Amino acid sequence: MLRIFKLVNLLPTIHKIVLALLLSISLIIILLPSEEAQASRQTPESQLQTAESQLQPNTLYSVPLAFRTPEPPQKESLSSKEVDQKVQLVEPEAKTPQLQQGELFKVRSGDTLARLFKRSGLTSREVYEITQLSLAKKNLLKILPGEDIEIFKDLDNRFAKLRYIIDPINTLVISKEDDKYTQKLDKKQIETRTKFATSEIKTNFWNAAVDAGLTPNQIMQLAGLFTWDVDFALDIREGDSFALIFEQKYADGDFLENGNILAAEFINQGDRYTAVRYSNGQYYSETGRSMKKAFIRSPVDxxxxxxxxxxxxxxxxxxxxxxxxxxxxxxxxxxxxxxxxxxxxxxxxxxxxxxxxxxxxxxxxxxxxxxxxxxxxxxxxxxxxxxxxxxxxxxxxxxxxxxxxxxxxxxxxxxNPRTVKLPKSDSIHRKQKADFLKVSRVLMAQLEHNKQLHIARAPSLSSETANN
Ligand SMILES: [Zn+2]
The missing domain is CATH 2.70.70.10 (Glucose Permease (Domain IIA))
Structure with a gap:
């Protein structure tokens, strides 16, 4: 069965109807005694193996004419001369297997789109037609050295499809079928997950945060949340600890980037500080006091x-x-x-x-x-x-x-700037307070729950957040 499927892929592009017909015929062949299936073969075994060895899984290939049963639709049947040409086309593919396979063309420094297209073997007409498309104009004229453009051609070496990764989320796809171009942006599905991290400080805050798996950017963000409460330069002590929940964005299941810190706790010399992100993008303590105060604790980073x-x-x-x-x-x-x-x-x-x-x-x-x-x-x-x-x-x-x-x-x-009593910071607006406290309670409970889990299985430093 698999073999038939692979063989199906051997031939040049043919009309879809033909393909469907041929597929059903192939099925019939499978159901028939194998002798007949063997008899229907016209391609020498050696040629077959060459052909099969260059086929790739999960790729749609055309049905090889040599495996057609005697009843292909009249309109689409090819003359024997054409058949010879097709069979010959299979040979060079063994050396350069780019036919029907996407080939990556790297943008070189000083490259223009026209130059890259020329290198890829597109005709000037194809280049012209592609560059007339609005999405091509918008995205392909800004290509940068090091980027790749993947070009697919049909077995007649004509342009069939182009893929260009614009960014981790968007891919431009231009395809040509029946002399008609279509253009679209393939958008990956973005999913936001939450992650928990915690660590106890043994030498300094930075190292502890690195141990917890935080990036430099996240470390600065975390310190930034508590800059009004904690002097990270002088007042961090061994045994201080922190825990946080932050967002991570995934595109079609692949990690894309870290997102916002949603909730954090910092314990500094026995004093506990909390920060919770509200929907307005501002951070407040778990009780709804603004993190921002009249003074930051340290004048030095x-x-x-x-x-x-x-x-x-x-x-x-x-x-x-x-x-x-x-x-x-x-x-x-x-x-x-x-x-x-x-x-x-x-x-x-x-x-x-x-x-x-x-x-x-x-x-x-x-x-x-x-x-x-x-x-x-x-x-x-x-x-x-x-x-x-x-x-x-x-x-x-x-x-x-x-x-x-x-x-x-x-x-x-x-x-002493660390111990001096300072005026209390502003509270969140009273209209938002009830809503904020709801958010805060959920996040802080999640944080606490994850801390308990972390203590229970001490060796791992961070994990996906568990919801209560
Ligand atoms: Zn001094």
């Missing part, structure tokens, strides 16, 4: 700070732990320094102790100070936004090594 854990901060000058008005961040010279809150620059200057320094007044209560900068990027009187770069880390003033000295002042008194 955690990826730039050299030490993993720094529980005993040595003064950069004396080398001793001593009472200290601020927090020191040791990072490479030139590291960008961010304003931790919005406000107004009340000083941007230089003296021999502070080096280059910037002071920002946020309101009547809060002021922040940034010392020893290499460069200042703001001037006195300037209004600045939260997170705006105000300068770069340096070693100006009375220091021995490059670091940022950061002070957080509340009503004129120096406070």
């Amino acid at each position: 955690f990826t730039r700070v050299s030490s993993n854990f720094n529980p005993r901060r040595l003064h950069p000058v004396t080398g001793r732990v001593r009472p200290h008005n601020g927090v020191d961040y040791v990072a490479p010279v030139g590291t960008p320094i961010k304003a931790t809150g919005r406000g107004k620059v009340i000083a941007s200057s230089y003296n021999k102790y502070n080096g280059n320094y910037v002071f920002i007044k946020h309101n009547d209560t809060y002021t922040t100070k940034y010392l020893h900068l290499k460069r200042r990027k703001v001037r006195k009187g300037q209004s600045i936004k939260q997170g705006q770069i105000i300068g770069t880390l340096g070693s100006t003033g009375r220091v021995t090594g490059a670091h940022l000295h950061y002070e957080f002042i509340v009503n004129g008194v120096h406070r």
